[in-house]
Amino acid sequence: MLDERDRKILEILQADAGTSVTELADRVALSVSACSRRIQRLEESGHIVRRIVVLDREKMGVPTTVYAMIKTAHHADEWIEAFRKAIGDIPEIVEAHRLTGNYDYILKIVLPRVEHYDVIYKQLVRKVELFDVSASISMEELKGGASVPVGYVQ
Structure with missing residues (x-):
């Protein structure tokens, strides 16, 4: 406790x-x-998983954020593992989540400029078959970071 x-x-x-x-x-x-x-x-105890350094994305040359929402017709373990490997091999994909609702997955992608999204899209679709991909460009980050609230821990 x-x-x-x-x-x-x-x-x-x-x-x-x-x-x-x-x-x-x-x-x-x-x-x-x-x-x-x-x-x-x-x-x-595992409350602290790891310690990291947060880099300035502007200075690192990747100021643009794109969120790609993905639908797939595949849900077998083999496809999921291939998808996991494919996104793991693309460093610009910094977060990936499996979802409920209309889309199966959402990817957070950081890029030097919005035009670079097509490069990442092509890398991904060469590795795994996708049914539908819809992307949205983040215009402004209103709240960011990896902090989690500490008040709930027992």
């Missing part, structure tokens, strides 16, 4: 995984060693 200090540690690390243990300990009113033990426990 996690307490408020654990939740605060998780919140701070989500905002900046590079926060030093010394600063973190100070912000949650713990000794450095106690804070370090808590972080280790949170990693061992």
